[in-house]
Amino acid sequence: QSVLTQPPSASGTPGQRVAISCSGSNSNIGSNSVNWYQHLPGTAPKLLVYNNDQRPSGVPDRFSGSKSGTSASLAISGLQSEDEADYYCAAWDDSLNGQVFGGGTKLTVL
């Protein structure tokens, strides 16, 4: 049982927009920034969004993050087949005094 809650799966067709939610509590998302990672099996995870809505250089602007209260969301617009991967949200948790991840969302591009 992960501290941050994500839907286990999401899907969309090429060109569509999909959103992945991440729900937490006051001790994690409510108090700290949310980060999002993309992970393809067998490869190193990749930082997609940090500080709720900031993109590292090289990450397409098709990826965007937002946060409100104790929830966050990752939106992917103009969906491409290469976006098929697992996506994780993460945040620091003040009560646990450590980082916590969501359970991950497997994105399928139909």
Added chain:
Amino acid sequence: EVQLLESGGGLVQPGKSLRLSCAASGFTFSSYAMNWVRQAPGKGLEWVSGISGSGGSTYYADSVKGRFTISRDNSKNTLYLQMSSLRADDTAVYYCAKAQGMAARRSSFDYWGQGTLVTVSS
């Protein structure tokens, strides 16, 4: 170019110990916190431990507290994870991850290694 190369994984019996290493290059190692994150077979990512750039602050997930020790040698640009009293549920790919800042708290992980597999089994 930032590079993180983990090593030290392998097959180990329950109750035994193992030390993982992560050799870093391409950045000023001592200026950044470092972390270990693992992924058990068929499971999601789980943060294991973090250490500040100076090594003065360390943090652990409850699942490994008292059994794992994170450390770093800034003169060798290397991060370590000493794992003891290993259990079957410690079986996972262990990733080394660089933080965006010097503090281990509240930081995102901007570079990751390819991971090293640890299998705990008799």
